[in-house]
Amino acid sequence: xxxxxxxxxxxxxxxxxxxxxxxxxxxxxxxxxxxxxxxxxxxxxxxxxxxxxxxxxxxxxxxxxxxxxxxxxxxxxxxxxxxxxxxxxxxxxxxxxxxxxxxxxxxxxxxxxxxxxxxxxxxxxxxxxxxxxxxxxxxxxxxxxxxxxxxxxxxxxxxxxxxxxxxxxxxxxxxxxxxxxxxxxxxxxxxxxxxxxxxxxxxxxxxxxxxxxxxxxxxxxxxxxxxxxxxxxxxxxxxxxxxxxxxxxxxxxxxxxxxxxxxxxxxxxxxxxxxxxxxxxxxxxxxxxxxxxxxxxxxxxxxxxxxxxxxxxxxxxxxxxxxxxxxxxxxxxxxxxxxxxxxxxxxxxxxxxxxxxxxxxxxxxxxxxxxxxxxxxxxxxxxxxxxxxxxxxxxxxxxxxxxxxxxxxxxxxxxxxxxxxxxxxxxxxxxxxxxxxxxxxxxxxxxxxxxxxxxxxxxxxxxxxxxxxxxxxxxxxxxxxxxxxxxxxxxxxxxxxxxxxxxxxxxxxxxxxxxxxxxxxxxxxxxxxxxxxxxxxxxxxxxxxxxxxxx
Amino acid sequence: xxxxxxxxxxxxxxxxxxxxxxxxxxxxxxxxxxxxxxxxxxxxxxxxxxxxxxxxxxxxxxxxxxxxxxxxxxxxxxxxxxxxxxxxxxxxxxxxxxxxxxxxxxxxxxxxxxxxxxxxxxxxxxxxxxxxxxxxxxxxxxxxxxxxxxxxxxxxxxxxxxxxxxxxxxxxxxxxxxxxxxxxxxxxxxxxxxxxxxxxxxxxxxxxxxxxxxxxxxxxxxxxxxxxxxxxxxxxxxxxxxxxxxxxxxxxxxxxxxxxxxxxxxxxxxxxxxxxxxxxxxxxxxxxxxxxxxxxxxxxxxxxxxxxxxxxxxxxxxxxxxxxxxxxxxxxxxxx
Numbered sequence: 013x014x015x016x017x018x019x020x021x022x023x024x025x026x027x028x029x030x031x032x033x034x035x036x037x038x039x040x041x042x043x044x045x046x047x048x049x050x051x052x053x054x055x056x057x058x059x060x061x062x063x064x065x066x067x068x069x070x071x072x073x074x075x076x077x078x079x080x081x082x083x084x085x086x087x088x089x090x091x092x093x094x095x096x097x098x099x100x101x102x103x104x105x106x107x108x109x110x111x112x113x114x115x116x117x118x119x120x121x122x123x124x125x126x127x128x129x130x131x132x133x134x135x136x137x138x139x140x141x142x143x144x145x146x147x148x149x150x151x152x153x154x155x156x157x158x159x160x161x162x163x164x165x166x167x168x169x170x171x172x173x174x175x176x177x178x179x180x181x182x183x184x185x186x187x188x189x190x191x192x193x194x195x196x197x198x199x200x201x202x203x204x205x206x207x208x209x210x211x212x213x214x215x216x217x218x219x220x221x222x223x224x225x226x227x228x229x230x231x232x233x234x235x236x237x238x239x240x241x242x243x244x245x246x247x248x249x250x251x252x253x254x255x256x257x258x259x260x261x262x263x264x265x266x267x268x269x270x271x272x273x274x275x276x277x278x279x280x281x282x283x284x285x286x287x288x289x290x291x292x293x294x295x296x297x298x299x300x301x302x303x304x305x306x307x308x309x310x311x312x313x314x315x316x317x318x319x320x321x322x323x324x325x326x327x328x329x330x331x332x333x334x335x336x337x338x339x340x341x342x343x344x345x346x347x348x349x350x351x352x353x354x355x356x357x358x359x360x361x362x363x364x365x366x367x368x369x370x371x372x373x374x375x376x377x378x379x380x381x382x383x384x385x386x387x388x389x390x391x392x393x394x395x396x397x398x399x400x401x402x403x404x405x406x407x408x409x410x411x412x413x414x415x416x417x418x419x420x421x422x423x424x425x426x427x428x429x430x431x432x433x434x435x436x437x438x439x440x441x442x443x444x445x446x447x448x449x450x451x452x453x454x455x456x457x458x459x460x461x462x463x464x465x466x467x468x469x470x471x472x473x474x475x476x477x478x479x480x481x482x483x484x485x486x487x488x489x490x491x492x493x494x495x496x497x498x499x500x501x502x503x504x505x506x507x508x509x510x511x512x513x514x515x516x517x518x519x520x521x522x523x524x525x526x527x528x529x530x531x532x533x534x535x536x537x538x539x540x541x542x543x544x545x546x547x548x549x550x551x552x553x554x555x556x557x558x559x560x561x562x563x
Numbered sequence: 564x565x566x567x568x569x570x571x572x573x574x575x576x577x578x579x580x581x582x583x584x585x586x587x588x589x590x591x592x593x594x595x596x597x598x599x600x601x602x603x604x605x606x607x608x609x610x611x612x613x614x615x616x617x618x619x620x621x622x623x624x625x626x627x628x629x630x631x632x633x634x635x636x637x638x639x640x641x642x643x644x645x646x647x648x649x650x651x652x653x654x655x656x657x658x659x660x661x662x663x664x665x666x667x668x669x670x671x672x673x674x675x676x677x678x679x680x681x682x683x684x685x686x687x688x689x690x691x692x693x694x695x696x697x698x699x700x701x702x703x704x705x706x707x708x709x710x711x712x713x714x715x716x717x718x719x720x721x722x723x724x725x726x727x728x729x730x731x732x733x734x735x736x737x738x739x740x741x742x743x744x745x746x747x748x749x750x751x752x753x754x755x756x757x758x759x760x761x762x763x764x765x766x767x768x769x770x771x772x773x774x775x776x777x778x779x780x781x782x783x784x785x786x787x788x789x790x791x792x793x794x795x796x797x798x799x800x801x802x803x804x805x806x807x808x809x810x811x812x813x814x815x816x817x818x819x820x821x822x823x824x825x826x827x828x829x830x831x832x833x834x835x836x837x838x839x840x841x842x843x844x845x846x847x848x849x850x851x852x853x854x855x856x857x858x859x860x861x862x863x864x865x866x867x868x869x870x871x872x873x874x875x876x877x878x879x880x881x882x883x884x885x886x887x888x889x890x891x892x893x894x895x896x897x898x899x
Contacts, residue, residue: 049733275847290732
C-alpha cells in the first residue's frame with residue numbers, strides 16, 4: 013500500500029515538474045514579428061458597425077471597416093478616408109462626397125456610391141427592434157428618427173448615387189457636427205452584399221429588452237465585411253478574435269499579417285500577461301500600474317489625449333448659489349490643482365472649461381479661478397453672508413470613472429479646501445446608478461455635486477450639449493440665455509463660425525460659472541517596446557495598420 | 564435504496580423553488596434596475612420608463628416571479644445585456660471551462676491529499692505529520708486569490724514556465740467540439756493543443772485546490788487514526804495479516820469513506836473559489852462570467868448564472884448523499 017501511495021505522490025510531483033519544464037516557457041506572443049496580440053478588457057458585443065456602442069467593439073470594427081470621413085491620426089481633425097473630398101450646399105443640407113476609386117470590400121464586391129447609399133438607407137429603414145437605442149445608439153443620437161418611427165424629426169432625407177464615385181447625402185436641416193459624426197465607426201460603410209447574404213437585419217428585442225442579432229453578420233462565428241486594413245478571420249467568445257491583413261487594401265499595406273484580440277477582463281491579469289509576453293499591448297492601464305510598466309525596460313506606456321472632463325456642478329436654484337459672488341467663492345475655494353496632483357497619478361491636467369483642449373472650439377481665454385481661500389471668504393462677505401456658509405455637497409459611491417477614479421478622495425479634498433474658504437460642507441452621498449445620477453439630473457443633489465463626462469466624437473457639441481443641456485442639474489431655466497450660442501453652433505456648418513461660437517460660449521459659461529470643471533485625464537496604453545507606430549487618439553479611433561514589431 | 568433515492572429526489576423540488584425565489588428577490592434588491600443597466604448612465608427618464616414598462620418591472624413582484632418561472636420552464640435563462648447572446652449559449656461555452664478547472668483541482672487535491680493524510684497518520688506525531696498539519700493549516704487559511712496571484716507571479720511572470728491567462732495559447736489553431744479543451748485536443752488528435760490546455764490548467768488548478776487539499780489531508784489523517792485502532796483492524800493484525808494487507812484492505816478503504824462527503828461539500832467551495840481563481844487567471848469560465856455580470860449589472864446573466872451554479876451544488880450534494888448511502892448501508896437503513 014505504501015509503495016502504491018508513494019508511487020502516486022512521486023508520479024504527481026513528476027507530472028508537475030515535467031509540465032513546468034517541458035512547457036519551456038509561457039505563450040510568447042512575441043514569437044512572431046508579424047503577429048500582434050492585444051489584450052482587450054472584454055469581447056466585442058457585435059461587429060456589425062451600425063450596431064456598436066461599446067469600446068471593445070469600436071476597437072475591432074475600426075480595423076475592419078472605414079468611414080467616409082476619417083481623422084488625422086492622434087487628433088480630432090478631419091481627414092479623407094473613403095471619401096477623398098466633400099462639399100456642402102443648400103445651406104448645409106446637402107453633402108456631396110467624392111469617393112475613393114478602386115476600393116473593394118473584403119468580400120470582393122466594389123465600394124461605390126451605390127454601396128454608400130445602401131448603408132445610409134439601411135440605417136434609415138431600420139425597423140422594430142433595430143430602432144431601439146440598445147441596438148442603434150449612435151444612429152439614434154445623430155439622426156434622431158427612422159422612416160417608420162419619428163420620421164418628422166429624422167435628420168436624414170435621402171441619398172443619391174451620382175455615377176459610381178459621387179454620393180450625395182441630403183439632410184432635412186443643417187447639422188453642424190455632421191462631418192465629425194461621420195467619423196464614427198457606427199457610420200462605417202459595410203458591404204451591402206455581405207449584409208444581405210448574412211441576414212444583418214434579422215434580429216429581435218428579447219424579453220430582457222436586449223437587441224439580439226439573429227443573422228450571421230457581425231456575430232461570433234459569423235462574418236463582417238468592410239474596406240479596412242484587416243479582415244475578420246474568426247471570433248470565438250472567451251477565446252480570441254482573429255484578423256488578418258487585407259492584402260488588397262487601398263492604402264499602405266499593414267506590416268502586421270495577423271492581429272489577435274484576446275479578452276482579459278481583470279486589470280492585473282492584463283498587466284501580467286504583458287509582462288509574460290502573452291500579449292503585446294493593452295488598453296485601460298490602471299494609474300497605479302504605470303510605474304511598474306515604466307520600470308520594466310521591455311515595456312512602455314503611451315498617453316491617449318484627454319477626452320473627458322470632471323467637474324463640480326453648482327445648482328444655482330439653491331440659495332445663495334443663485335448669487336454669482338457665491339459661485340465665484342466656490343470656484344476660488346476648490347483646490348483643483350491639489351486634487352489633480354494627488355489623485356490622478358500624473359494622468360490629469362487641471363480643467364478650466366467643460367471640454368478638453370483636443371476638441372476644436374476650446375478657448376484659451378476663459379476666466380481662471382485660482383485656489384484662494386481668502387478671496388473666497390471676501391466674496392462671501394461681499395455677498396452679505398455670515399461665515400461659514402453651509403453647503404450640501406454630494407458625491408457618488410460604488411463608482412470609478414476615468415475622470416474620477418475615487419470620488420471619495422476628490423470629495424474629501426474639496427470639502428477640506430471649501431471648509432478653509434468660508435464654507436461649512438455637509439457631506440451627502442448615494443450609489444452612482446440610478447440614485448446619484450438620477451438626483452444630479454433632477455437637480456436634487458444639493459448645491460454642489462461631483463460629476464463628469466466623456467465625449468462621443470471630436471466635436472464640441474458632444475461635451476457642451478452633452479453636459480450643460482442638463483439644465484435642472486445646474487438649476488438653470490430651460491431657456492437659459494447662453495443656450496442660444498449652442499443652438500446656433502448646432503446648425504452652423506462652417507467650422508470657423510462654429511468654433512468661434514463655442515469659444516465665446518466657453519468664455520461666457522465660465523464667467524457665469526455653471527459649474528467648476530477641474531480635471532481632464534489622459535488614459536494610458538501599455539505596449540512592449542518592440543511595438544512601434546501605435547498612435548493613441550482622443551476618440552480611440554486607433555488603427556493597427558501603422559503598427560509594426562521591431563523584434 | 565430506491566425509496567431513499569426517490570425521497571432525496573423529491574426533496575430537490577422545494578429546494579430548487581426556494582433557491583429560485585431567493586435569487587430572484589436578491590437580484591431585485593441590488594441597487595439599480597435592469598432598465599438603467601440596459602440603457603446606460605446617459606439614459607433619460609422617458610426611455611427608462613419605456614423600458615420599465617416593456618420589461619414589466621412595474622408589475623407586482625410575484626407577477627414578475629411567475630413570469631420568470633414561465634421563462635425558466637421554457638428552458639430559457641434570458642439574454643445577456645452585455646453580449647446580447649442567450650444566457651444558455653454562454654453557459655454552454657463557459658460551463659465546460661469551469662468543470663475542467665474544478666475537475667483538475669479535485670484531481671490535484673485527491674492525488675496529494677489522500678496520500679499526505681495517510682502518511683501523516685501512519686507517522687503520527689513525527690516530523691512528516693507535523694509538517695503536513697502545518698501546511699494544511701496554511702492551505703486552509705491563505706485566501707485562494709492570494710495564492711493564485713503568488714503562483715502566477717512566480718511561475719509565469721518570474722520563471723516564465725507556465726502561461727498566466729486563458730485556456731489556450733492564441734497562436735494555436737484548435738477545434739473545440741466539446742468545449743473541454745483537453746478532451747478536444749485528444750478527440751481531434753491535436754496533441755499540441757491538448758498539452759497546451761493542460762499547461763493552462765496547472766496553476767489555476769493548484770490555486771483552487773489549496774483548501775480542498777488541506778481539508779482532505781486532515782480528514783484522511785483523522786480518519787486513518789480512528790480506523791487503525793478499530794477492533795477489526797486489531798483483529799486483522801492479531802491474525803497475522805501483513806501490515807500492507809491490513810492497510811490496504813481494512814484501514815484505507817474504511818478511512819476513505821468520510822472523504823467522499825468532503826468532496827461533495829467541496830464542490831460548492833470549488834465553484835465559489837473558481838470565481839476568484841478564474842478572475843486572476845482570466846480563465847473564461849462561469850466564475851469570470853458571473854464576476855463580470857456583477858460589474859456590468861448584467862441581470863439576466865447574474866440570475867441565470869447563480870441559479871445554475873446553485874443547482875449544480877445541490878445536485879452534486881445529492882449525488883454524494885446517494886453514493887454515501889450506497890457505500891455505507893447504515894445510512895440508508897437509518898432512514899427506514
